[in-house]
Amino acid sequence: MSAILSAEHVTRRFSPRITLGDRIAAALGAKVDRRPVQAVTDVSLEVRQGETLGLVGESGCGKSTLGRMLAGILAPSEGEVLLSGTAPMRGKHKTTTRIQTVFQDPFASLNPRMRIGETIAEGPITHGLVTRARAPEMVAEWLRRVGLDPAFATRFPHQFSGGQRQRVAIARALAMQPEVLVCDEPVASLDVSIQAQILNLFLELRQDLGLTCLFISHDLSVVRHVSDRVAVMYLGRIVEMGEAARVYAAPRHPYTQGLLHSVPKLVLDSNAALEFRPITGELPSPLSPPPGCAFHPRCPKATELCRGERPPLSPREDGTLVACHHA
Ligand code: SF4
Numbered sequence: 649m650s651a652i653l654s655a656e657h658v659t660r661r662f663s664p665r666i667t668l669g670d671r672i673a674a675a676l677g678a679k680v681d682r683r684p685v686q687a688v689t690d691v692s693l694e695v696r697q698g699e700t701l702g703l704v705g706e707s708g709c710g711k712s713t714l715g716r717m718l719a720g721i722l723a724p725s726e727g728e729v730l731l732s733g734t735a736p737m738r739g740k741h742k743t744t745t746r747i748q749t750v751f752q753d754p755f756a757s758l759n760p761r762m763r764i765g766e767t768i769a770e771g772p773i774t775h776g777l778v779t780r781a782r783a784p785e786m787v788a789e790w791l792r793r794v795g796l797d798p799a800f801a802t803r804f805p806h807q808f809s810g811g812q813r814q815r816v817a818i819a820r821a822l823a824m825q826p827e828v829l830v831c832d833e834p835v836a837s838l839d840v841s842i843q844a845q846i847l848n849l850f851l852e853l854r855q856d857l858g859l860t861c862l863f864i865s866h867d868l869s870v871v872r873h874v875s876d877r878v879a880v881m882y883l884g885r886i887v888e889m890g891e892a893a894r895v896y897a898a899p900r901h902p903y904t905q906g907l908l909h910s911v912p913k914l915v916l917d918s919n920a921a922l923e924f925r926p927i928t929g930e931l932p933s934p935l936s937p938p939p940g941c942a943f944h945p946r947c948p949k950a951t952e953l954c955r956g957e958r959p960p961l962s963p964r965e966d967g968t969l970v971a972c973h974h975a
Pocket residue numbers: 901902903941942943944947948949950951954959971972973974975
């Protein structure tokens with residue numbers, strides 16, 4: 649499968665905003681840390697035609713920042729984002745219709761004063777994908793495809809439940825006929841039963857439409873459900889990337905192993921017990937990443953080598969990429 653969207657050595661730094669709290673602290677003589685935060689460091693990956701790449705990691709690991717760079721919403725500080733058939737995109741490229749996004753909070757991403765029929769039709773009309781005359785038919789078709797009654801086109805966002813609003817957000821994104829869909833925590837704000845419905849809808853649409861997708865989630869079980877390949881992020885870098893079935897069956901990186909053991913799992917044997925060994929400690933601040941392997945303060949296998957030298961992301965015999973001295 650060829651790459652349709654890729655990141656080449658992308659890094660993203662954020663300059664901290666000066667808040668009122670900072671001003672007050674400075675006026676009182678306190679030291680305020682003004683260093684830029686590096687959320688993503690030197691990441692390269694590709695999303696291949698027709699696949700779903702899952703991007704997983706703890707909150708604050710940089711996965712949403714990476715997703716926003718790939719979606720063209722944020723410009724990388726260094727490196728390039730490449731969309732097949734176009735020149736490298738060093739800045740924002742949100743003007744393209746070829747990449748569409750679905751975010752965690754559909755209510756925030758829908759205009760509360762716009763009927764959802766108009767919300768779905770607005771982009772395709774603006775970009776010449778449908779005429780005004782054909783728009784109602786197109787809206788009805790997309791509402792049906794995401795499991796909503798076409799009559800709902802006249803309703804406003806506040807008249808829908810969270811799950812229904814996420815269906816609207818998916819319909820709006822797909823009506824733009826994107827080549828790549830970037831989903832950032834699309835089910836994180838929903839109840840578990842609704843999460844399952846939205847994930848099943850996503851799987852159906854993926855199969856019917858042959859979607860290419862970057863699926864970002866902190867939830868390993870969600871990513872496992874939908875992904876062909878998976879990339880695991882820790883403190884702004886990819887630490888393991890490979891076929892999802894392989895990574896879940898035999899994770900190599902101690903962080904991936906820790907994430908999998910952090911999910912409570914019922915063992916259905918005679919001793920029915922919970923196998924639950926969470927990763928200890930907190931994700932370090934990106935302002936002061938640990939030297940060497942950034943995971944070493946939390947890693948049960950850390951050695952002197954780990955504390956002094958950062959392991960490169962390098963291929964193993966089965967094609968999986970792993971950043972660990974001892975895996
Ligand atoms: S390089 Fe060392 S500290 Fe880092 S994950 Fe591997 S074993 Fe653990």
